[in-house]
Amino acid sequence: MNIHCEACSYSVGNKLILNKVSLRVSSGEILSLVGANGAGKTSLIKLFAGELQGTSGQVKFGDRALSKIGLDMRARHIAFLPQKSGLEFPFRVREVIEMGRYPQLTGKVFDQKIISEVISEFDLVHLEDRIYTSLSGGEKQRVQIARILAQLWDTEDAFYLFDEPTAPLDLAHQLAFFKLIGTLAKRGAGILLAIHDLNLAARFSDRMILLKQGEVIAEGAPEEVITKEKIQMGFDVNVQIHRRAEDSVIQISY
Amino acid sequence: MTQMRAKQFRVSRTWALSFLGLTLVFVTLMSLITGPITINPWQLIGGELTELEALILIDIRVPRIILNIIVGAGVAVSGAAIQGLFRNPLADPALIGVSSGAALFAAGFLIMGGGVLGQLGLSGSAFVGGLLTTFLVLAVGRKSGSISGMLLAGIAINAIALSGIGLFSYLSSDAQLRSVAFWALGSFGSADWEMVYVILLTLPFILLLYDQSHKLNAITLGDQEAASLGIFVPGLRRQVILYTAFIVSVSVSLVGVISFVGLVVPHLIRLSCGSSHTTLIPCSALLGGILVLLADGFSRTVFAPAELPVGILLAIIGGPFFILLILRSQEKMGI
Missing domain, CATH: 3.40.50.300 (P-loop containing nucleotide triphosphate hydrolases)
Structure with missing residues (x-):
């Protein structure tokens, strides 16, 4: 494809x-x-x-x-992360990532499993229950990236x-990002x-x-x-x- | 600072809904038995009421309470939806011109001597005014093509409507002025079953707004983000605005302008239960109902047999309370 x-x-x-x-x-x-x-x-x-x-x-x-x-x-095949995201409501980090699954029709249980996977793969476990608006710029970007990753995590032709994506990230998370998309590319x-x-x-x-x-x-x-x-x-x-x-x-x- | 509130306290959805639901039931029962004539709660439960008490209950208090709850719920839910749609926790249904448009047409109706048509004519013209103003704001907003364009259009059209109301007040006789003012401040004084049947029309629209919860969550991310999550943003915007315009203009046409509920209630729920509209909308509905019920309870008992317009009470309590909220939570709300 x-x-x-x-x-x-x-x-x-x-x-x-x-x-x-x-x-x-x-x-x-x-x-x-x-x-x-x-x-x-x-x-x-x-x-x-x-x-x-x-x-x-x-x-x-x-x-x-x-x-x-x-x-x-x-939306079930193409995920897009714009340069700047303007979320200004106090959602929990996990809730923001959950929004990535809205277009998919895979069911709640499966979606939650994917969200947990993305959260642990992208080093967000300690931020999961935080309020998005209280995060730093780099942390917010990582949450947004996780939302995009969750959107198509299990999808073929993704x-x-x-x-x-990496402009606000620190060096370690820039590398983590590329490692993760490398894995995704290997999966197709x-x-x-x-x-x-x-x-x-x-x-x-x-x-x-x-x-x-x-x-x-x-x-x-x-x-x-x-x-x-x-x-x-x-x-x-x-x-x-x-x-x-x-x-x-x-x-x-x- | 942010490190200190690493895990912000939040009430879970189930707890919030149960607590608010029970509170609503309790406040409803309290409202049923209080008033110029107090009804013994045990007699109410046992069904041993005098004819007069039964009459008061069924013809006066029950319709008024139903009206309180549905108007409060509708206005609060509209506020929550509009705030999400405009991505601004300080937005309010009034911003899209509904309230002032409805008020303008109602004032015009009273001054032009439409009194012969009675309550129905007054409500009808308020309803038409609310919807017309909303369409006008939408049309101007569409030309500018952005949310801020629409908000600015709303502000401008609000100002025009308010000056129109001012002009009508200037032209009116003393008696007319009094009814314009009373109506613009909001009052449940004339509640009856007919008004209940009319307000029931707003219930499906409250449910339709709840049905948009996920889409409203997505649109708080931004228009582009929502579109890439599969949402047709102009369509969503149109739907939400029309639903709220309908709910608010029907409410305004029946009981006048109910201020602050649409602004304060979603704000309170967001602070205690979070921003997800799946929680925000039902909790706002319950809390909106509770608040209006309480406020109207006060306004009809404190100065009995006279009544204070409920809008005045809501503004007196709501205004300072809101200022306090803003001062305390600016950082948390990300305003």
């Missing part, structure tokens, strides 16, 4: 945000979107989430147009869309995420896409995208690319 778009454009007024972008996320892969602020990462993710409609081109889920799939059906989930940390992206992605002003300027395996020339082109920054001696992990320094 895959979600893809071919030559999708999106504009607001006269401003072209995405210019004939083609993108395919397949089951079992982690695809990272990188690019400078305003490159179009968020818009592209929102197109895939069905949150925005492109001005031309169609997003397809398998061979069906995403816009032709009912919202409830869509696709997760994350917009800068497709994952698309927008991310600013190039080292993390290079290390944990199967493929990367570099966007600049709404156009794809590089695409491929991390070592094909993270090159001195392409980073210079995408970010206007001069960097050094190294390979770690022991496991040849890509590292960028500036």
Whole structure:
């Protein structure tokens, strides 16, 4: 299964945000979107989430147009975490994660089992009974991620869309996040995420896409995208690319 | 600070519902026996009432109590739903213009000399006014396409309606002024069985709001988040606003503006039982019923045989209480 778009454009007024972008996320892969602020990462993710409609081109889920799939059906296969979440009511952490299961029709007992699994897998056991609004920014983000994970935890043909999920997280939880989505990808989930940390992206992605002003300027395996020339082109920054001696992990320094 | 309340105290749903349910039963019984004529509770239970007592009970107190409970429940549930929908714990059904629109039309009806049509005409015009104002707020809000746009439209249209009421009051005679004022402050003084039949129409809508509990939970996360959980947000918004507009305008048309219940009751429930609408909505219904029953009980007994409009009492108690709540719980409520 895959979600893809071919030559999708999106504009607001006269401003072209995405210019004939083609993108395919397949089951079992982690695809990272990188690019400078305003490159179009968020818009592209929102197109895939069905949150925005492109001005031309169609997003397809398998061979069906995403816009032709009912919202409830869509929510059973595509989970989307926006950049900023504005929950300001004092729900318990567990209650917030439970909301992830609303679209599924799997029954209360099964849902509770999944929620407990997600809570323990993502190191939230000690926060489970806390009130969401009393948490720190990073803790809130972990709860929101857990909600998204719970939404499709047991689902076949699951696709997760994350917009800068790790920005508020500490190093340990950034790594825990990537470890967890790695497991999900192995179980067959497709994952698309927008991310600013190039080292993390290079290390944990199967493929990367570099966007600049709404156009794809590089695409491929991390070592094909993270090159001195392409980073210079995408970010206007001069960097050094190294390979770690022991496991040849890509590292960028500036 | 946050570390200290690592596990915030919460009453469980079952306990809260049982406690509030029993309290409602108790307060109902108290209301049945108190009034200008006190009824002996043992005679009430044994069915040994005099003819006069039975008459008072069946024609006056029972319909009034039913009206108290359903109006209180409806207004409180509407408040809970509107607060969730607008993601703002300080929102209130009045924000979408229902109350002021209903008040404006009722005042207009009284001043224009529609008195010949009586109570039905007054209620009818209040109802039409409430719904019309809501549609207007919705229409303006849709153009702006955001929640804040709708809230601002609500504020502006509220202000216009209030100035309209002011104008009508200015034009009215003394007698008319008194009835406009009495009505705008809320009063159950004219409760009868006919009004009970009308208020029963709001019950299905209260249940429909309860039916939206999960969706209301999801929408507190944000519009995008709710949509990605499979919820058609504009549809939900329309439904919730129409249901609350119906409940509130029917209530306002019968007993006038019942202030503060829609604001304070959900707030109290959230503090003690949490934010999930599956708990919030039924608990708000019970507590709303209890509060209005108590307030109306006071307003009809304390100054008997005269009556204090219940809205005044609710505002006198509710206002300072609410300020206290805000001062004490700002951090917890995340306002």
